[in-house]
Amino acid sequence: MYETHEAILIGKDIPDQKLCKFYAIVAEDANNNLIPLIYNIEPVEERWKIKVSEEEHKIFKQYFHKPIEELEMDLDESIAPDIVGRRRAKFGVATTLHSPAHLLYDGRLVLAMLRTLLFGDTTTAKTRLLKAVEGMGIPTYIISEIARRTGLVGTVDKDNGVIIWGKLVENDLGYVGLDGIHSLDTEQMLQLREALRQGTVEIVLQHQGKAFARVRMIATVNTKDGMTLDDYPYKCQAILDSRPFSDPTDVT
Structure with missing residues (x-):
């Protein structure tokens, strides 16, 4: 669970770790808000x-x-x-897992993590490749149908008044294997595309929060129901005919 608080670091840099223990003196500002003055940080x-x-x-x-x-x-x-018979797909898996988080381009850091789509007919070992990555001890394998209900980005717990971040945030600077991306609806595809492009997730509802979501991703998607890649003059045409990519902006 997550809730945003303002804090002031005294003589300390922002830590790289996602989970830390802070030692602070709590002061009250002019608006009666409690502000932690952090003087020591221990990574958990x-x-x-x-x-x-x-x-x-x-x-x-x-x-x-x-x-x-x-x-x-x-x-x-x-x-x-x-x-x-899936040599090129395995090459894509390996290069995605080894891709760097950032590259220095034109004097600024840009996201460099690869996102790979395993696209094709059913029973062509797409899911098995994701499971193979999980078998190497590299989490996280996610079934899109389940993620569609629980949320990839995050949700707001109205009862407790906090944000519960999704798998993209939980695996910041790591990897996510998303099986069956065609199960996501249009709104979720929009959220996913923005999160991958920006490297951050922002929730603006009853409660507001922003968190990093810089992830390497391998996703699988099947062809349109009743169709195979051989039904298209050019196999790449099947991408625009699939459910999550009916809008060309989703492809880019």
């Missing part, structure tokens, strides 16, 4: 801090400078090797 959870040695960096560059065909073959044999 630590983000992974990976230090790559020069030797590891050298090996990494040698490996990923392989011809793309060799790299795809290696990934095909490493990710869910029991799934055959």
Whole structure:
């Protein structure tokens, strides 16, 4: 649950961690609002801090400078090797999971996390690939039909007067696997598109709040009911004919 409060940091920077313990002196401002004056911060959870040695960096560059065909073959044999004939999809999964959070572009930081769509006919191992990622110990696998009821972005608990953030916020700087994105309605697709584009989620209802939602995402979607990719002169045409992408702005 979430509720927005104003606080003042004294001699401290804004922490990187999502969950922290704050030590503060509480003061009252001119409008009788209680303002915490924070003088110490202890992270409750630590983000992974990976230090790559020069030797590891050298090996990494040698490996990923392989011809793309060799790299795809290696990934095909490493990710869910029991799934055959989906080499390019596995390559997309791997590059999405390894994509950086930000890139420096034209003097400013921009979001660089990849979002990959596994689009196609039913029973083509799309869901199994998402489950394979979960099997690697990388959460979070979400069924869109359930997310449609509970909310990807967040909801307001009217009884307790707080915001309960959805999976996009919970997995900020992480990964979300969204199975069956065609189950989302138009309004939810709008919310999802804005959250992914902005990297933030904002709720303006009885209670207001804003939180980061910078996530890597792999989503699956089936073709239109009764249709297969082979029914289209160009397979890419099936995208605009699918439920979540009936509006071209959703594709972009």
